[in-house]
Amino acid sequence: MDATIVGLGCWAHVRRKFIDAQKATGKGKRSRADTAIHLIGKLYKTEKQIRHLPAEEKTRIRQERAKPQLEKFKSWLDENLPQVPPKSTLGKALHYLAGQWKRLTIYIEDGRLEIDNNGIERSIRPFAVGRKNWLFANSQAGAKASAALYSLIETAKLHGHEPYRYLRQVFTELPKAQSVEEIERLLPWNLACISDE
Incomplete structure (x- = not known):
């Protein structure tokens, strides 16, 4: 992709x-x-x-x-x-x-693209509703980190991953990665869906 x-x-x-x-x-x-x-x-x-x-x-x-x-x-x-x-x-x-x-x-x-962003807005609604609970991101760096994590989770869901299992695998494999290619293999569209354990 x-x-x-x-x-x-x-x-x-x-x-x-x-x-x-x-x-x-x-x-x-x-x-x-x-x-x-x-x-x-x-x-x-x-x-x-x-x-x-x-x-x-x-x-x-x-x-x-x-x-x-x-x-x-x-x-x-x-x-x-x-x-x-x-x-x-x-x-x-x-x-x-x-x-x-x-x-x-x-x-x-491109058939992968949507006519509107209603689907994205629905998927981020829980974050928008709960944003008062996340005021700990009181710095620009914290906000960027939160945005990156939310984007990663929603992209993982879009590609059929269960978020907890996906993140667990990424956080297990990421420290072992020795090259950019090994890191890119962990992106949601490159990683095979994780089966139920």
């Missing part, structure tokens, strides 16, 4: 901004926000249909279905952006979408 870090946009965040704009329009009135929400809904419909497919197949289908939808959406955005006051709720939503466009469209290039 390539360990390149890619900055992705989140379509759920974009959708929330257009929902805010829709609410500001008032009940029963159609607006550009409704159009944007409809277009985003089409992207999510494709994602729902391919959710359980392998990454390569997701990429292929996204190129066939989502890419043309995104191209239409971009044309709509380019046409409507100059027509809306930037300080309005709708204007803010449109400018956010325009500013994030490149990051929002990366997901169609």
